[in-house]
Amino acid sequence: MSKDYKKMWSDLEMNLEAHDGLLAVLSDAYKNIYVSQENRPEGMKYFDFVISEVHGLRIEEILEAKKGGRKVIGTFCVYVPEELILAVDGVCIGLCAGAEVGSDEAEKYIPRNTCALIKAFMGFKLAGLCPYVQTTDLIVGETTCDGKKKAYEIFDEITHGKMYVMEIPNKKGEDGIALWRNEVKRFAYKLENLTGKKLSLEKLQNASKIVKERRRDLRRLSLLRSFDPVPISGLDALLINQVSFYDDPVRFTTKLSELCDELDERIKQGTGVAEKGTPRMLISGSPMAIPNWKLHAVIEGSGAVVVGEESCVGERNFGAALDDGFSSIEEGLQMIADRYMNIHCACFTPNDERMRDIEDMAKRLKADGVIHYAIQFCTPYMVEAFKAKNIVEKVGIPFLRIETDYSMEDMGQLKTRIEAFLEMIGKGVKA
Ligand code: BJ8
DSSP: OOSOOHHHHHHTTOOHHHHHHHHHHHHHHHIIIIITOSSOOTTHHHHHHHHHTTTTHHHHHHHHHHHTTOOEEEESSTTSOHHHHHHTTOEEEEOOOOOOTTHHHHTTTSOTTSOHHHHHHHHHHHTTOOHHHHHOSEEEEESSSHHHHHHHHHHHHHTTSOEEEEOOOSSOSHHHHHHHHHHHHHHHHHHHHHHTOOOOHHHHHHHHHHHHHHHHHHHHHHHHTTSSSOSSOHHHHHHHHHHTTTSOHHHHHHHHHHHHHHHHHHHHHTOOSSOTTOOEEEEEESOOOTTOOHHHHHHHHTTOEEEEEESTTTHHHHSSOOOOOOOSHHHHHHHHHHHHTTOOOTTSSSOHHHHHHHHHHHHHTTOSEEEEEEETTOHHHHHHHHHHHHHHHHHTSOEEEEEEOSOSTTHHHHHHHHHHHHHHHIIIIIO
C-alpha cells in the first residue's frame, strides 16, 4: 500500500488486527499466484496496483466521493442495473467476497451448509474486514437464490436497515418481464429518493454509455482469448473481471482498452502466455468473487490455460449489450430492464439460454474441455450441471464437474482430478 490507512479503517469501525492478518495473507497469495506468472502483459501492472490498494486508495476515493455528496450503493448480483446508480451520480460497488475469513462469524447466523459466497459477504462484515460495506449508503439485494434472499433479511439487521431487495422473477415469460420492468422503475424511484437527484434523459444516456463501453471492452478481452497461443492467462483475465466490480468504471475502461491493444500486438507477434496447443479450458458455473482464484490457479498450475468464464464474474456480466438508442426516460428504463433479462442465471427456470451460451463459448474459444464449477451448496448451479454436461458432450469435448468452497483443504484432491482430466484430454483431444 502506498501509505498508512489505519486511521481511515479505524474510522470505518473495522477490526484492525484481523484486517492486518487478512491483508498479509492476501498479499502472500497474490505474490504466489499472480506475480509469479511468467510473460504477463505490461498492462497488468495497473491491475496489480489496483489490487495492492484494494482496501486503501480506492476506499479513500469513495470516501472523497461521499464528501462531495455522492451516495455509495453496494450490490451482490449482476441483475442490479448499474446504469441507474450512475445516472443519479452514485458510486456502484460489488460486495461479493471470495475468501473464507469470517465464515465462523457468519455461521452464528446462517446454517453451516450455506454457500461460501453468502457466508463470505456476511462473514466479512461481521468480522469487521470489509471497508466497502462500511462506506455504503444502500445495499441492494435480489430475490435470486433462496440462500441469498433469506440471508438478506439477516444482513438488513446486521447493517441496521441498509438493505433494499429487488424482486427478480423466476421465469422470463410475459408476466416475469412485466414484473421486472416494474422493479426497475421502483429502483429508479428509490435511488432518486436516496440521492435527492432526479433522473434525466441525458444522465441516463451518459450512464448507459459508461457501462456499455466497459462491457464492450470486457467483450473485446474475451474475444482476444480465443487466439492460440492465448495472449493472457485465465488468472489475469479473471482478475480484470473481478476488478471491474469496484474500480472507477471510466478509468477501468481506459486501462482495459490499453491492455487489449497490447494483447492485439501480442497476437500479431504470436506471443502467448502458454505454448500454442496448450489445453484450453472453459469454466462454467457459479461466480468467482475476489479473491477466489483457487480453480484457475489449480488448472493453470497443472499445465492448461483457462480461456473463458461462463460466469457472472465473466461473460454473464458483460455478454448482453444494451440497446441505448432510447429517447425518453420511460423508454430507457424499459430497455435497461430488458437488457438485464438477457442474463442467464441458473436461478431462472427454464434456463436453456445458458446452455446455448456454454455451447457458443466452447466453440468460439476453441475449448478442449469444460470444467463446471459450482460453489458447494449452490443448488441452482449444482443441479444445472446435468444439462451443462449434456450440451458439452453434444459439442464433443470432455466435461468435468467440480463442487468446492473457499477453503484450501481440497486443493490436493482438486489438483489430482484436474490433472487426470487434462491427461484424458491429452489422449482424447490433442493426440
Ligand atoms: S446472476 S449467479 S450474481 S444470483 S453461488 S449466492 S446463486 S447459492 S451468486 Fe449470482 Fe446473480 Fe445469479 Fe450471477 Fe446463490 Fe449459488 Fe451462492 Fe450465488
